[in-house]
Structure formats: structure tokens, C-alpha cells
Amino acid sequence: MAAQKIQDKQKAILEAAIAVFAARGFWNTPTSLISKTAGVADGTLFNYFATKDDLISEVYLEIKREMAAQMLEGFPSHGSVKDKMRHIWNRYIEWGLLHPEQFKVIHQISESFTLNESVKAQATEPFVEIERIARESIENGELRAYPVDYLAAIMDNLAVLTVQFIAKNDDKQIDYKAIGFEILWNGAIR
Amino acid sequence: MAAQKIQDKQKAILEAAIAVFAARGFWNTPTSLISKTAGVADGTLFNYFATKDDLISEVYLEIKREMAAQMLEGFPSHGSVKDKMRHIWNRYIEWGLLHPEQFKVIHQISESFTLNESVKAQATEPFVEIERIARESIENGELRAYPVDYLAAIMDNLAVLTVQFIAKNDDKQIDYKAIGFEILWNGAIR
């Protein structure tokens, strides 16, 4: 079978998994529902992913990769720290709003699934650049000397929260994206 | 049977549930393990809780109640806004560190279990007082006019994160509790 077709089928399974995981949570979704949603037989899923846990890990990595690509696009390498931070912030929020299922699922998995170390390492890899910038800026004195991993986690959590609020609230009067960045900047950064 | 004994047994089941939920996640723990841990027969669990879902909801409410009692104790009703906020912040963090299982479980449940509306309402009830203070302070101009529910969620998330960092890091040099409050105060509050 052509390599293209194989990729298509893998992709179809991953996408189906994301959709049903978002709707019911991964603990609560049988593999049979994933294969059904993907339009393949039950057995086919296991031709592509050895176990359900493997599939979950792959879903996680797939989403992280897509996200990283989007976030680094158009990064203002020569801008100020604030510009850089705002770029990441805005991209993250926008990505979350544009891909609510992926956003939900990735959060869900990282909260309540024990990813093995190799998967974790692969997942953080695209973000090392961002972390490097943060460390440099602290050395320059441009950022407060708070622990970088703590800051990163705060940014992540705050962004997740902000996306949830924007999605939940149809009251478009409140600009959570802007407020969120203000809070992050005033509190954590400077 | 004496009313006391009945309460004891219910309590034993709830406590066993918290312990095993913390260790394996609630989706991943059979009711039989809960009853075994509690030292009762499989059937007994269902004399006290109609379904596993009911048990999960009760676990959630039980923890929330305990937490609320602790947090309001010694509340500086006549202090400044900052004092009030810091009191809540410190109590929350301390409670989390003192009750890591409960803390983990309550977070886990609120993230990935669909609580019904009545349960949600019961859970937030003890915290209305805190919300009232926040609203008043905004009217006074003591706090920034950010949406109160957004601020509350940020405080909650930041506290959870902070507890996780303190618990994970044995490096006692870093005072996450203080840093966290600084970030909250500078960013979200004033």
C-alpha cells in the first residue's frame, strides 16, 4: 500500500481519537469507538498503535508538534522581551481558540495520564527556544528572577484558563486575552 | 445500628476512596478496591452510595467542605484587602501541603468529571463570602476591576500550581508560596 495511504489512515485514527477524547475523556472512550469514528475496523487501530496507551501518547505528541509549529511562526526574534512574550501569549490563546478539541485533550492528557519520560522529552523539545529566551532575559535583568519553569507553568495555566473563559463567555465585551496578558506581565514578568 | 457506626463506615469508605483515587486516578480505580481498602464488603459500598458516580461527587463535596472550614478560620475580617487575600492564599497553600491526597483528588475530579449542577452549587456555597469581599473591594477601588470569577479561577490555579511546585521541589531555598503571592498581587490584584 502506498505510503501516503498509510499516513492518511494513521492521521484519521489520531483525529478521531482527539474528537472523541475531547467529547468523553480518554479514560471513558473505548478503542472501538475511536476506530468506528475513524471509519476503520477495530483491529486496524492496533496495526498502527500497539496499545491504547501508545495511541494516547501519540495523540499528545501530535498535538504538541502542531502547536509548537504555530507558536514559533513569525516570532519577533529582534523585538523586545515584552514583544516576544506577547507573541507567544497571543499565538497560544489563538491556537487554543482555533483548536478547542486539541486544546482540551492535551490539557486532559497532561493532567491525568502518566506519560513516559521519552514522550515528555520529545514534547518539551520544541519549546527549549522559548525557555532559552527567558533565561537570557533574566540574566539581562529584563525579567524578574523567578524560577523559569515556574513561570512557564504559570503562563501555560493562565493561558488555558483564559481560553476557557473566552470560549465559555459569549460576552464579547470582556477582553480576557488582553487582561490575561496584563496580569501575566505585571505579576510574573516585570 | 448506632448512628455513629453508620457515619464511621461512610467516612471510612470516603477516606479509602480519596486514598486510592489519589494513587491511581478515579477512572482507573474499581469500586472493589475502594471497599477492600475501607475494610468492608463490595456490597456495603453500595448501601452508602447508590453509584460510583455518586461516590465521586460525595468525595468532592466532602473535601470542599473540609477545605472551606480551614480557610475561613481566623479570617482577618477587619484587615486590609491585602491581608485578607494573603490569609486566603496562605491557608489554601498550607491546606494543600497538609492534605496532598485531598488536594490532588479534588483537582482531578473538577478537571475531568462532570459534576451535576446541584453538586457544583453546593461546592461553591462556602466561598460566596470570599467572592463578596472581592466585589466590595473592586467597588471601593481597592482592587482592579477585573472579572471576579476570572480572578478567582486564577487564584485557584496559581495556588494549585504552587503547591505542586513546593511538593515536587525539595529545594527549600525557593519560597514558592511567597513568590506566588507576589505574582498574584502584582498582576491580578493591584
Add this chain to the structure above:
DNA sequence: ATATATTGATTGAGTAATCACTCATTTTGA
């Protein structure tokens, strides 16, 4: 004081449903 009856909690083997995963067979495409 002792035997008996009543009430309600406790028990755990049993049940039907569900699940992840297998593998012998069939289909596909070159």
C-alpha cells in the same frame, strides 16, 4: 434472667455488560 422475635445492616458470590487486544481469514493494489 433467658429465650425469642424483629429489624436493618452486612456480606460476597453471581451477573450482565464492557473492554483491550488477537488472529485466522479476506481484501487490496501493484
Add this chain to the structure above:
DNA sequence: TCAAAATGAGTGATTACTCAATCAATATAT
């Protein structure tokens, strides 16, 4: 023609929950 991919009925394990039988505590009768 044939190798690789796809299939889905089947399997063994696990699960939430049931229910008839047992047990324990108290009340009543002798």
C-alpha cells in the same frame, strides 16, 4: 500472483452493581 494491509468475530479479563442469605443489635415475652 502475492505480499502487505484490513477485517471483525472471538477471548479472557475486568467492571459496576444485585440480591438472597447471614449476622448483629435491640426489643419483647416468658
